[in-house]
Amino acid sequence: MKVIQSSKNPVVKQWKKLLTKKGRDQSLTYIVEGFHLVEEALKQGDIVIELILVEGTELPKTWNLVGVELIQVSEEAGKALADTETTQGVFAVCRQKETASIDESKTFLLLDGLQDPGNIGTIIRTAEASGIDAIILGKGTVDLYNPKVLRSAQGSHFHLPIIKGDLSEFISVLKEKGVPVYGTALENGEEYTTVKPRDSYALIVGNEGNGMSTETLSQTDQNLYIPIYGKSESLNVAIAAGILLYYFKNGQ
Structure with missing residues (x-):
């Protein structure tokens, strides 16, 4: 040795x-x-x-x-x-993993410009736990192999395809396949419980401070929001992603 x-x-x-x-x-x-x-x-x-x-x-x-x-x-x-x-x-x-195929995937989580490594790792861990099939990291999102991302993900990055790329291109491909694309925003948004969960879908979560980019918002089929009952202005993005992912998984 x-x-x-x-x-x-x-x-x-x-x-x-x-x-x-x-x-x-x-x-x-x-x-x-x-x-x-x-x-x-x-x-x-x-x-x-x-x-x-x-x-x-x-x-x-x-x-x-x-x-x-x-x-x-x-x-x-x-x-x-x-x-x-x-x-x-x-x-x-x-x-590093070679680019994985997502051809057989039905459920997708897209990250639009997320900057906090702890949030990204937590989201990956939660997405894997909730049964998501694939994750797409958009431009401006912190690197998957950042040490803090890896530590927060606790090994979940090993268990599902995670691809880096242009979200607009991926969204176009998903739409061609008939996959509904849900954004997370108040603008033209509906409370998430009004949407019936489906076997196939794509969910986009945006930057911690600015939310989803204008370009990405323009491509969604429907935007969703989680109601706030207290005095907080917003939820942490990882918490919000967890609520939505489990709702789409269980319909509850």
Whole structure:
């Protein structure tokens, strides 16, 4: 097993680049941190390239490490890689997924310019739990492999197709297939419970501060809103997405 002591080691510097979108885009890899995410990554087959272990950290004996390079690093190097204040001492460098097919998908969640990594990760986790078939990340939305997105998603990004692209193009394709497209906005909106859930649909949620873009709003079949009964001006976008996704799933 290779051992690296210095945080200034070229290999560690290369790993640190994976904490940036530019570094991830150039290498088509990303890094996950913590026992749960690393274990979920190992379950996906051959996506884990390297497993990084801070000295003194013990790995579960049940993990299948066949074909995975195991590298031990010093506590100093581990801190340099950590995106958390208290690291668990285990990381994995993973291959990014190739573009997945959504031909067989019936239900879609589209994210229009979301900027908060925690919100995006929570939405992905909730969407996967509610049985959504595919997620489309529109332009201006934070990168899927951002460490905070991954931590909030808790491994859900491994379990369903997530595609980055132009929402307008995807919406046009969905409409050609007869998939109803629902936006989330007060403008020309109806209370969400007035819409009858369907087996196939696309739901769009927009930017935390500005909502959906004008261009995307112009393409929806119907806009929905969730009524506010208290004095709050709005709901957190992840909470709103969860309410709507489960409504469409269960009709309740």
